[in-house]
Amino acid sequence: MEVEKVIIIDFGGQYSQLIARKIRELSIFSEIVPYFSNINKIIDEKPKAVIFSGGPASVYEKNSPSIDEKIFSCGIPILGICYGAQLIANALGGRVKKSDFREYGKVSINIKNRSTLFENLPPSFNVWMSHTDFVDKLPEGFLVTSSTSNCPISSFENRKLNIYALQFHPEVFHTDFGSDIIANFLYKIADCKKDWIISSYIDEQVKFIKETIKNDRAICALSGGVDSSVAARLAAKAIGKQLICIFVDHGLLRKGEKEEVISTFSNNKDMLFIPVDASKLFLNKLKNITEPEEKRKIIGKLFIDTFTNEAKKLKGVKYLIQGTIYPDIVESGTLTSAKIKSHHNVGGLPDKLGFSLVEPLKLLFKDEVRIVGKELGLPSSLLNRQPFPGPGLAIRIVGHITEDRLAILRETDFILRDEISKAGLSDEIWQYFTVLPGIKTVGVMGDTRTYSELVAIRAVESVDGMTANWYKIPYNVLEKISSRIVNEVNGVNRVVLDVTSKPPATIEWE
Ligand code: XMP
Numbered sequence: 403m404e405v406e407k408v409i410i411i412d413f414g415g416q417y418s419q420l421i422a423r424k425i426r427e428l429s430i431f432s433e434i435v436p437y438f439s440n441i442n443k444i445i446d447e448k449p450k451a452v453i454f455s456g457g458p459a460s461v462y463e464k465n466s467p468s469i470d471e472k473i474f475s476c477g478i479p480i481l482g483i484c485y486g487a488q489l490i491a492n493a494l495g496g497r498v499k500k501s502d503f504r505e506y507g508k509v510s511i512n513i514k515n516r517s518t519l520f521e522n523l524p525p526s527f528n529v530w531m532s533h534t535d536f537v538d539k540l541p542e543g544f545l546v547t548s549s550t551s552n553c554p555i556s557s558f559e560n561r562k563l564n565i566y567a568l569q570f571h572p573e574v575f576h577t578d579f580g581s582d583i584i585a586n587f588l589y590k591i592a593d594c595k596k597d598w599i600i601s602s603y604i605d606e607q608v609k610f611i612k613e614t615i616k617n618d619r620a621i622c623a624l625s626g627g628v629d630s631s632v633a634a635r636l637a638a639k640a641i642g643k644q645l646i647c648i649f650v651d652h653g654l655l656r657k658g659e660k661e662e663v664i665s666t667f668s669n670n671k672d673m674l675f676i677p678v679d680a681s682k683l684f685l686n687k688l689k690n691i692t693e694p695e696e697k698r699k700i701i702g703k704l705f706i707d708t709f710t711n712e713a714k715k716l717k718g719v720k721y722l723i724q725g726t727i728y729p730d731i732v733e734s735g736t737l738t739s740a741k742i743k744s745h746h747n748v749g750g751l752p753d754k755l756g757f758s759l760v761e762p763l764k765l766l767f768k769d770e771v772r773i774v775g776k777e778l779g780l781p782s783s784l785l786n787r788q789p790f791p792g793p794g795l796a797i798r799i800v801g802h803i804t805e806d807r808l809a810i811l812r813e814t815d816f817i818l819r820d821e822i823s824k825a826g827l828s829d830e831i832w833q834y835f836t837v838l839p840g841i842k843t844v845g846v847m848g849d850t851r852t853y854s855e856l857v858a859i860r861a862v863e864s865v866d867g868m869t870a871n872w873y874k875i876p877y878n879v880l881e882k883i884s885s886r887i888v889n890e891v892n893g894v895n896r897v898v899l900d901v902t903s904k905p906p907a908t909i910e911w912e
Contacts, residue, residue, distance in 0.1 A: 405597045408432045408588065409449040411439070413457030413467045413485050416905075419729050420573040420868055421453055421483070423767050424584050429596035441470035451479045451592035454486025456571065460500065460535050461485070461492040468493070479564040479592040481584075484533055487567035491558070494541035494565075501552075505531045508576055509550045517547035517559055519566055519586050527578040529556075529570035536569065564591065575865060600773045604636065607762040611640035611723075614760060620721035621757070622647045623709050624675070625792070626663030629725035629763060631784055632775040636762050637723045638672040639778065645723065646674040646716060650708050652701065653681025654794030654808070657816040666784065680708045688796060688803045694912035697803070701793040713757070722757035726764050727771055729866070768866060788833045789867060797912040801840035806893070807855070811838055813891045814857050818883055822861075825879045832870070834861035836887075837900070837911045845888075845895030854895040857887055861900075862909055870904040 408425050412418040412434050425432035434455075435444065444452070452473065459466040471493055473480065482490040488498045508528045513520045529550075537555045540546065544565075548557040559566040566587060572580035588594040622634045624647040637645050647667060651660050660677075667675045687700050713719060763771055768789075775785045795811050796803055814836040822828055837858040845852040859880070864870035875883075884897040900907075 405431045406450045406594055407447070408451045408453065408592070408594065409444055409447070410434045410453045410455055411437050411444075411469065411486075412455050413437050413489070414459065415456030415483075415485065417571055417573050417868065418455040419767075420866070421455060421584075422728070423769075423866065424573050424581055425453075425588065426598060426767060426770065427581070428585055428588060428594075429598045430588055430594045431598040437467045437469055441472050445472070445476050445478070449478060450594045451481065451588060454480065454482040454489055456484030456486060456532070459485065461488045461498050462500075462535075474563065474565065477564065479587070480566065481587050482565075482567040483573070484569060484571060487558075487569050488535055488537055490565060490567045491537040491539075491541060491544075494544075496537055496541040496544070497539040498535050499538040501534055501536050504534045505536075505550075505552055506533075507531065509552070509556075509570070511548045511550050511556050511570065513548050515545050515547050517557070517566070518561075518590050519547065519557070519559070519568075519583050521586050521590065523579050523582060528576070529572070529578070529580075530574045530576040531556075531570050533569060537567075566591065574869060600770060601777060603766070603770075604774055604777060607636055608640045611637055611760060611762060614758075615641050615644065615721050617644070618720040619644050619646065619716070619718050620723050620760065621645075621713055621716065621719050622723040622725075624649045624663070624667060625725075626659065626666070626784075627725075627790060628768070628775065628785055628787060629727050629771055631666075631725075631780060632771050632778065633723055633725035633761075633763050634667075634673065635775065635778045635780055637760070638670075642672055643674060645672075646676065646719070648709060648712050649675065649677045650705060650712075651677065651679050651681055652684040652705060652708075652794060654684065654701070654796045656790070656795065656819075657812040659790075666781075676712065678708060678712055680704070683708065685803065685805065685808075690802065692801050694797060697796050697912065698793050701796060705792070720757060721760050724759060724761045726761045728763075728765055728767050731764060786829070788831075791910060797910050798835060798837045799840070800838060800911060807838055810855060810857075810891055810893050811836060814887050814894065817886045817890060818859060821879060821883045821886065822875075825876070827875070827879070830863075831861050831873045831875075832864040833867070833909060834859070834873070834875075836860070839911070843896045847895065852895045854893050856896045856898060857891075857894050858911075859883065859897065859899050860909070860911070862904070864904075864909070867909060870909055872901050872903050875899075 410421050418434050422432040422434050492498050509531045511529050512526050536553055540558055544558045544560045546555050546558050550556045556569045572583040624630045624634050634647050664677050691697050772785045799807050818836050839858050841856045843856050861873040862870035863873045887897050
């Protein structure tokens with residue numbers, strides 16, 4: 403690709419992808435590489451700028467992630483964020499110290515010394531901090547550009563060297579003017595152009611798929627979710643009926659979802675579509691499994707086995723189209739960030755299936771995938787679907803997964819979705835669902851004692867699921883949801899609301 407690029411060097415921060423996304427939103431292409439990548443190779447690629455991400459380590463610890471110091475003298479503009487900022491200070495002769503307390507959350511900074519990074523911004527605003535270490539002494543030639551009441555050096559720079567550093571996180575939603583700071587760095591300091599455009603990406607990928615697959619056949623694992631649907635549509639545009647889509651129903655979908663997928667794709671004349679009902683198999687293997695990671699792993703493996711069996715029945719297939727998107731690669735491929743959960747989705751099929759992989763969306767973020775889908779004519783009901791995890795309802799049932807509990811969860815989830823839609827909130831809430839926490843409580847119905855399941859409501863607002871705030875569903879809507887659930891769903895006598903954000907909780911319960 404001939405477009406300009408910005409490279410993010412990942413030191414294991416939870417927000418590295420957010421940095422990449424923010425940059426793409428500014429119409430500049432960005433890529434994330436781990437800190438142990440070959441620096442000569444990075445410099446040879448001639449990025450317009452390099453950004454050092456945050457990370458959980460301390461720069462003064464033995465074996466903490468570091469970087470070849472060549473990067474500081476190659477003339478490429480550098481922006482260090484949090485750990486990245488401390489790394490700059492430490493590497494160039496400053497000092498980083500451990501503080502007695504952790505500065506976490508929104509903090510007000512005061513701008514000093516008019517930095518280009520803060521051009522056109524107010525003299526004081528809120529930023530998001532998450533650190534224990536702090537820069538205590540600057541390297542020679544560097545200047546403080548902002549401070550907070552607890553952190554005298556909350557940003558610093560050396561204009562001559564083109565090196566800039568922020569102790570706070572401009573990439574997170576909670577930092578006021580975060581995008582402006584990144585834009586100032588990229589447009590004003592690094593002189594980047596706005597040359598990352600989605601429609602040219604589609605043409606390029608269609609051409610690439612045609613040239614790769616030629617007259618052979620390709621298969622695609624279609625879940626009915628946004629990513630695999632867009633990948634399938636893109637591939638169908640390139641190779642038409644040489645594409646065969648396989649939909650594995652693992653029995654862990656929401657009410658009506660299987661039917662919707664089948665009706666959307668079975669009438670599609672552009673491609674061949676094969677639905678497979680594997681629900682019994684999945685439920686059998688999940689019997690008596692209660693540990694969340696074990697559930698995830700069993701589902702991931704079974705999905706692959708089922709798909710492989712179906713694929714083996716087809717003749718002349720050489721390629722596998724996957725709806726892998728950029729966060730899938732960075733999340734499961736990075737060796738730097740701490741593992742929170744084993745994510746599974748249809749993008750997780752192993753390449754040892756014997757097919758060559760084609761991943762037309764692998765450089766895109768979710769919002770970019772939606773734009774591609776829209777340009778390809780997919781319906782907005784499909785494109786704007788709330789995210790749904792690969793392991794499905796299994797990770798919303800704490801404890802044993804049974805047909806009965808799945809039926810309860812499906813019904814309660816359906817009622818929640820119905821009421822959210824009636825209240826006109828569907829587009830407002832990023833993700834919402836019900837959970838069975840595996841608790842039974844005592845209730846009274848008529849004159850009878852009940853001892854039934856408790857249902858929790860989870861609703862969050864988020865940009866990409868990396869961080870999330872719990873959504874304040876209005877009380878009158880909650881009242882309707884709660885009353886419908888206990889009245890319409892047998893086996894439930896109590897409804898509670900999850901009022902935790904991410905972090906510290908995750909969005910899904912398992
Ligand atoms: P967590 O629970 O990690 O979820 O805060 C963040 C977002 O990811 C979705 N999620 C998954 N998506 N496969 C997926 O494709 C998975 O295994 C998986 N686990 C969680 C979750 O629904 C939320 O949107």
